[in-house]
Amino acid sequence: MSDDDAEPDVNISGGSAGGGVEASFDPETAGTRAEAVVDRLGELYWQKAYGGQDGFECLVRTILSQNTSDVASQPAHDALVERYGPVEGLATHLDAAPHDELAETISAAGLYNQKAESIHRAAAWVLESFGSTAEFDAFVRDGDPGEVRDTLLEVKGVGPKTADCVLLFAGGQGGVFPVDTHVHRIYRRMGIAPPDADHEGVREVLERDVPAEKCGFGHTATIQFGREYCSARKPACLDDPDACPLADVCDQVGVYPESGEVEDPSDA
Template identity: 80%
Template sequence: MSDDDREPDVNISGGADGGGVAAEFAPGEAATRAEAVVDRLGERYWQKTYGGKNGFECLVRTILSQNTSDVASQPAHDDLVARYGPVSELATNLADIGHDELAETISSAGLYNQKSEVIRDAAAWVLDEFGSTAAFDEFVAAGDPGEVRETLLSVSGVGPKTADCVLLFAGGRGGVFPVDTHVHRIARRMGLAPADADHEEVREALEDAVPAEKCGFGHTAMIQFGREYCTARRPACLDDPEACPLADLCDQVGVYPETGELVDPADAAEAD
């Protein structure tokens, strides 16, 4: 794996230092089109097994990433850990600080007032339910995945994508394909999920169609693909139908290179 192909440091998984190890799999004969997409992305980007991140830090990092870019949320995470770390004491320290102080610390992440409340509540919840971040980490890594997911979803401000990221990046669980805005857009645009599918329906479609050991990699690689090629406002195929490395695997739902028109896949399905 060349340096150019390594996972970017500025993303939710934390790059080379974010836990997990580089992994390789032979693409072989894909059983589904979604698996073929993931295999093709493997030739362009990188492959990695996940796990090993501190569970509570991963929870906080994912909350910070909600509705903003990694470029904005990463500095907020770094400032928070520098001010209230070490990581082993993060929950205790965050549960005791005031809202305004935390909001100021994470202001670069956007929606800082809302995220401050969610993070403080999550810290108090971890300590109340598990007694320590170490016990919470063990629950995330060794507990029944369905139970872990449902438990995380019971926390105010923690949605499916956040819960799935904790399962993947901290728990190292196979078969978990978190769905953010990039994955939601691309899966429907390519026809890998129904055009009108919500985030949970996209997740179910991808987890059913992609082998468990490829789901985590598929998530992070698809995000990178969405940033570079299948962007929200101007996918590469609009300018050059042959510019996209996945063109032969894509249904182009809502994308019309002939006219340059671009609509949400759900709207395109309704028009048809």
């Protein structure tokens, strides 16, 4: 991996400054197709063990990233922290922030009224349930992963991907493979997960077949691969089979180079 392949800062992981440490692995030991793909992605991009982010800021950041790109959510996150930071008092300031003001601040992320409501709820919940963001951070970092996940999912506006990102990037929990739209598409397209699997179904396959220490960078590297090669409408293999570095391990479910058509794997 070269310096040019360093993890981008415009990413829910926070890039090189987002916490976590470099990891290493031996691709020759891969025991499943999913692990082999993650190993290849690690060689293409980066290997990293995550953790270390502030729990509440990570929760807010992930809410901002829902249904939008990192390119759109990053400016919203930066504007929010600039107006309502520092992190230590963020929950208190967000809990007290007028809805219209908060929505305007995060407007770059899209769905800003809905996300402002979710952030308000999250801030009030953290303060009421834990008393401070420091106590919430300790719960995410030191609590039982299953309990942490279930607790987060009780908060309206927090779905499985958001809960898993908090567990991974703030809690540093191994064995957590968040499933966003890229991960959902790519592993069904490759034929690793069933073509009709929902997000939770894909997560179950990946967390079963990818070793715990590889799930974190498997998630982030898959997203980067989706942006660069395996997009929803025009994957690289559509025009040139040799253009994709993972073509030899992909079943191309729903991709038809002969006709130039692409469809969701569940419809293939």
